[in-house]
Amino acid sequence: MYTEHVKAKLKTAFAIYEQKDTPGYVYKREVPSIIRSSGLNPREQLMADMMKEVHSKDIEAEVISFDNLEKILMLAMKERLDEVIRDSKETIMRAFMAFDKQGVGYINAEDFKAILESAGDQFTKEEIRDFMASAVDKETGNIDYEQYARLLADDGRAI
Known part of the structure; x- marks a missing residue:
């Protein structure tokens, strides 16, 4: 049932990018945007793997x-589903709430950045920089995690 839902969203997203001069086709460079517009948010490595597969189809x-x-x-959903599906707003919020010890609805950005940096190899410096740029309220220096969870659940990462 979920795959049928994804197929329908993929078809809709595909139609937006479909080439007028070659119906039924999209530019390969648009594939990441199409996949994310379909409600999926694959991890970076999976997206790279899928793009290799995309480029292997009719190489020229x-x-x-x-x-x-x-x-x-x-195929990616069948083999690597846990790397494809976007988490719900509630799931993302629960993860952030674990760091909100006072229960105030936000996390100090610098404190959270230190946590991310101490997480070992889980996050690259670029990923942390991008996260901070999109999650931190410039006026308060905090992360309003409900707002950010909504962004991640609805829109996914920057395309």
Whole structure:
């Protein structure tokens, strides 16, 4: 049932990017945007792996068909589902709440950055920088995690 929902959203997103001069095809460079517009948020490595597969289809062409893109995405969902699906707002909020010891609805950005940096190899410096740039309220220096959880659940990462 979930895969049918994803297929329907993929078809809708595909139609937005579909080439007028070559119906049924989109530019390969648009694939990450199409996948994320379908409500999925694959991890960076999985997206890179899927893009390798996209580029292996008709190597000379700049476009890919809906059928080929759907096959690649469905295979990724079958084999690596935990790396594809976007978490719900509630799930993301619960994760942030674990760091909000006072229960005030926000986390001090510098404190949270220190936690991320001490997490070992889980996050690159670029990922932390990008996170801080999009999550931190410039006026307060805090992370309003309900607002940020909504952004992640609804829109995913920057495309």
